[in-house]
């Protein structure tokens with residue numbers, strides 16, 4: 001299977017029938033601010049006649065992205081506040097993010113790192129920066145897990161991934177390596193034997209967290225790619241962003257979680273949408289999110305229940321969005337208690353709603 005090229009400009013989206021003539025200028029304005037790209041396999045999934053297509057909504061640039069609200073931030077989850085060396089985010093004692101690459105196979109219109117990802121962003125870590133990042137991990141015995149994210153680490157060549165895994169294999173206190181990726185669903189042909197072999201290292205346990213938001217993303221090819229990963233002995237978990245117009249529906253969410261489980265991917269996190277710039281059209285309220293999560297309880301198997309997560313703006317970490325750590329305060333604000341026990345105000349709509 002030769003992989004066809006991704007669409008990476010508004011002109012290509014237009015030629016593929018994904019952007020209408022009258023929306024072209026707006027889409028171009030969006031693309032000036034935020035990278036656009038979609039893989040051929042996803043483009044083929046989009047129903048051109050459905051203005052509400054949930055795949056199109058995730059990847060086709062939309063004029064609504066030109067609206068940035070005052071509460072939206074370039075760094076919505078505070079990565080920068082916890083980056084001791086380039087490429088590392090160390091927020092929790094026992095695990096770090098290792099961002100080796102800032103490129104993705106597709107660019108999600110709701111991305112929480114949209115100001116940092118893309119070919120014009122930070123690119124791939126230089127060899128010297130990677131050395132420094134690895135040294136940071138090696139010097140800290142409390143780091144039990146390394147989470148490769150980005151960007152999408154599975155866009156790296158098997159050779160580069162293998163090189164990183166070899167370096168991690170030399171660090172005895174690192175037991176778990178986790179990859180966060182969209183590749184198995186959006187570019188399944190990439191998941192070949194060489195790539196899968198590159199994700200393994202002797203003495204380490206590899207987890208692959210698959211980001212998918214709608215059951216239609218599980219094409220026949222995507223299911224086969226997931227099966228190759230699981231058959232190779234890697235553990236898969238899921239990651240989904242709760243998105244208005246994509247999966248903010250009890251039946252869609254239930255089907256999505258079941259589809260993960262049917263494909264041997266254990267539902268892990270359902271993220272409340274972050275306050276990323278130009279993404280207000282995707283956001284639902286915490287009350288709406290809680291009602292949706294509630295609707296899964298009992299209705300679908302316990303295997304299909306993800307944790308509903310809010311990433312506290314400012315870099316204070318994640319909390320269960322349906323727990324008592326998130327309590328309604330005044331004016332539509334919430335009082336959120338982080339994992340250290342400190343309280344923060346979360347105001348998803350500045351000035352209340």
Ligand SMILES: *Cc1c(COP(=O)(O)O)cnc(C)c1O
Nearest residue numbers: 089090091092095096097147318
């Ligand atoms: C989300 C995140 C993690 C991983 O958190 P888990 O709850 O273990 O999935 C680790 N570090 C940072 C900085 C994060 O944002």
Ligand code: SF4
Nearest residue numbers: 104107108111151182
């Ligand atoms: S794949 Fe992840 S990092 Fe890349 S654009 Fe989508 S959400 Fe952002």
